[in-house]
Amino acid sequence: MEANTLFDKIWDAHAVKQVEGGPAVLYIDRHLIHEVTSPVAFLGLKTRGLKVFRPDQTTATPDHNVPTENQHLTIMDELSRHQVDMLKRNCEEHNIKYHDLQSDGHGIVHIIGPELGLTQPGLTIVCGDSHTSTHGAFGAIAFGIGTSEVEMVLASQCIMQPKPKKMRITVNGELKKGVTAKDIALYIISQISTSGGTGHFIEYAGQAITSLSMEGRMTLCNLSIESGARGGMIAPDETTINYVKGRQYAPKGADWEKAVSAWKELKSDEEAVFDTEYTFDAADIEPMITYGTNPGMGIGITQNIPKVNGMSGSDKSTFLKSLQYMGYTEGDSMIGKQVDYVFVGSCTNGRIEDFRAFAGFVKGKEKAPGVTAWLVPGSQKVEKQIRNEGLDKILEAAGFQLRQPGCSACLAMNEDKIPDGKYAVSTSNRNFEGRQGPGARTMLASPLTAAAAAITGTITDPRDMM
Amino acid sequence: MAYDKFSKITSPAVPLPVENVDTDQIIPARYLKAVERKGFGDNLFRDWRYNKDGTPKTDFPLNNSSYSGKVLVAGKNFGSGSSREHAIWALYDYGFRVVVSSFFADIFRNNALNNGLLPVIVSPEFLEKIFQEIEKNPAAQFEANLENQTFTILKTGESETFEINPYKKHCLKNGLDDIDYLVALKEEITAFEEGK
């Protein structure tokens, strides 16, 4: 028998057919939608006179542009309110499960999928948001799609996709103290660049990966897209199975037993061949920080910003443009740089473990007076758990307040915008020019590094304070 | 969504010699709030195109009246970042029908093909030549020919062929999209579900 990768196995099981000289028709098990990329898709259905083909395989929630304060009030911004209303109406009209603001299942799409047990090994999962790659942490094929494809899934539960190439990234050894899944991800992207994964689907392997919690795995897979890859995945194991067990939409009873035995088979065959392979050593990774305007411009926190010497042509101009935007100088150290804002949240690092890490770090310390901190839980459930565990008290004592769930400053579609020229340490996923607000300067980092910055008001190595 | 059938386009080109142009630059998130597919062209490259007070930035190519046309030529790794199709709608609405670069982000390329915008991948050397040609003469004409899969600098006759999936080519040429195809496949899809 031919040796297959985990990706091949799931893909092949979902290929309805292969168009000659074209893409495959890929069957989609789970579809997540939100207010921003779905309205035009519903409009398209209407224009064509089509119904939603399998309404019970789509789940909706508003997250991208919702306010993170006073969610019990009407949304002030008219356009945002209209988008949220449209989503709700479209879901009602087409019988799609909708998790409204403030309801128990509300949150960022990529956080509620796993929480509700919708995300399971072996499935195909899509959403009109590129960080759908998050769900790959469960050993699923999960990737972001455009609005035309949202319409395809609504209309037929399928999309047309060329099969990507396969890449394996192995991280051997044990992570050092203060180094998190976020740091692994930023490290990998800094090594292979923001286009290194293009055309590929990544499988992560190795001891440093399998020792990660489910939440850490989600952070890592979430950032796969920032290397240009379509998605990333990790073979399911006991950690995965324990996480899924008992969740609302997880299989129950005999179905559960059956599912678990199928999931245990989901791994790449030993002889399987990947188109591209990378191997890294966990011991080489330290807490990471970005200094530029794409996620590949990251360095270990104790290192200096690279020098332009040796760069040439367009690489050089891109680098210089980036530093100019950030207001940084080549060769400078990142440690000690000023920080005005700290954002903890997003589908990258807005889960309970992220808040535990942040709260654990700031416990008994005090927020720097010059720092504005936005702590935004990824979902209602995360917010509740923060309160149940008493983390809110720890945070309050240190001068921090919690906001309400949503994407918030990850893409600054709501009011949470970093002001022009200000420096923000952010646990989110993109440091593009203006991503967190026009003129905002973003440094991506882990919740621990964000915590250290929030306490000191400068970029600080969290290991020095642990 | 319906779009124009694509065959051959002859046009001058607008140069954007910047690498890693991400979708947040093509259309910033704060302009994604529409519920229809209209008017996004006004906010194409919003923050690069306009000053904070709304006046045009004179040094940005789209504001330079010597450049015009249906072809945008951009540095490598164009369209990285988010899956927002609004980026394509903005380019299309503004009037572009072809984007040329030496490298495109995957989702962007897929989205473009689904919306009648032709992504043309050329070699880095050829890309450089195109930029030089526009620099010499902003009115220089180029031809994107879908049937032959060629992109040509008309003045010099230099040409490169580009790759496109035959199925996508067929769709673009006929203004068809995948939804038409998939809806016609429902029986097969239902049979597949039953066999799962």
Ligand code: SF4
């Ligand atoms: S938190 Fe950011 S990346 Fe995640 S779904 Fe929201 S906007 Fe997308």
